[in-house]
Amino acid sequence: MNSTNKFYKTFGPIELQLEGGQLLKDTSIAYNTWGKLNAKKSNAILVCHALTGDQFVTGKNPITNRKGWWENIVGPNKILDTNKYFIICTNVLGGCMGTTGPSSVNLDTSNPYGMEFPIFTIKDMVNLQLKLIESLNIDKLFSIIGGSMGGMQVLEWAASYPDRLYSAIPIATSYRHSAQNIAFHEVGRQAIMNDPNWHNGNYYNNKNKPRHGLSVARMIAHITYLSEGAFQKKFGRDMQSKVLSWGFDADFQVESYLRYQGTSFVDRFDANSYLYITRAMDYFDLTNSYKGNLSQAFKKTKCKFLIISFTSDWLFPSSESQYIVKALNQTAADVSYIEIESDKGHDSFLLEVNDFYDILKGFISGAAKKLNI
């Protein structure tokens, strides 16, 4: 059931039972791998991507022709050394880079699902990843790592499948989506759903897609990924030209930058996927199945944790990570935690921050030593 096309590998189709009760037929998961699985199958690392990420974690992304989103971290002789580890990265359930999602064809109707696609959760994403890991005959992953929504997947793995991982590295994330985070997502979704080209999600066969709505959603989200300091440092009040337009053109560089972020995003992302995946993040609350008690979620978890937050991240502030650390301490788990100094906001986990790299490198090589990898 594992196949390969020009750009990525695929596992499926399989049936996937969703948390919401529906059975999703013909589900496939797109993924890429780097490096080799060793004989003991003990060197596999699953990298989980964030909301708008994909399986092209390193190397050239064939869709955007840009570098992979974690090019700095994953590769030969890098922190996630592809000479040493077997790196797996999947496109999440509901995504638009090959994994089954709202833009996939519903075999019952022979049309793209659109809004017929069932609502799914972070746990459903993890369950689909689990099926792939099983198909690769890997009993226990050496590590699962991810930032933001990727971190939510890491936490879900650690709570739901504690025997399946040796170490967990949730970065700039939370055990549940906060009210503020839900609020920002709602604004983004409203922008999409109010675009006249959205047509209740049935736009796949139309010439015009809900580009404006998706672009505005991206612009709003992008603001939340940076920090006030990062914006000020990068743009200040710098102008596009020396004279004001005395109108509503992009006079300021920050406006032009945001517009570019918005329009470049719509070429690579599906508006309905954006609706569904943001919803999955909103629905995420790891304490839900444990009577509101987060430490209960980790009771059976024996893995080593490295939790990282960033000082200027106001979307997933350090207090959220510290709450997770407290819950883990309550179960006497093996946990490391650090708040990294960075003025780059939530996006810090995607950017070159030296302390972040040092910590990650030390933790991974230390854990590898203990397992003789």
Add this chain to the structure above:
Amino acid sequence: MTNLINQNLISSLINDHDKVLDIGCGSGELLYFLEKTKNIQGQGIEISHLGVKESVSKGLSVIQGDADEDLINFPDHTFDIVILSDTLQATHKPKEVLEQMLRISKKCIICIPNFGYWKYRLQILFNGVMPVAKTLSEPWYSTPNIHLCTIKDFINLCKSMNISITEAYRNTKDNIKVIKNPNSYLNNLLSTEGIFILTKD
């Protein structure tokens, strides 16, 4: 930071594979040493960013936190040994920290700089200034050490809290001696540090 002499003493008090918490572990030297020599299951808490960074980079499990706030999260009897080396004097609530330590572990090892050491006494007596020394290296206005005490003070505190001192050692210049009589005037005068093994009655 724990010096080599203390490191060897602490190591001799720990069994192989013990679950050990080092509060204020600095750059993780002691935990690293104990993991190598005693195969312990180590966990550290450290307040400084640099300390956590260096510890985790060594492959140790260390959280950025502090003794005053974070011990409360651990369940009762989580550890075989809790170590507090040269840290008690920097806590806001030393008494509560001691109570928490004895709650989460059966056995605690505590090293304190002894403010009763004769050289410190002389610095105040003759120079009229707050003592500055190797183990107390910061001047009064920038020192993190807000709750300094003497060996005698510490022993009195333990008594008032019904804490048993099962073993006590004192660090003179380059060697460690067992303290036989805790109330000895000379112990307090001649030691730069006191090392105590505590259990709760």
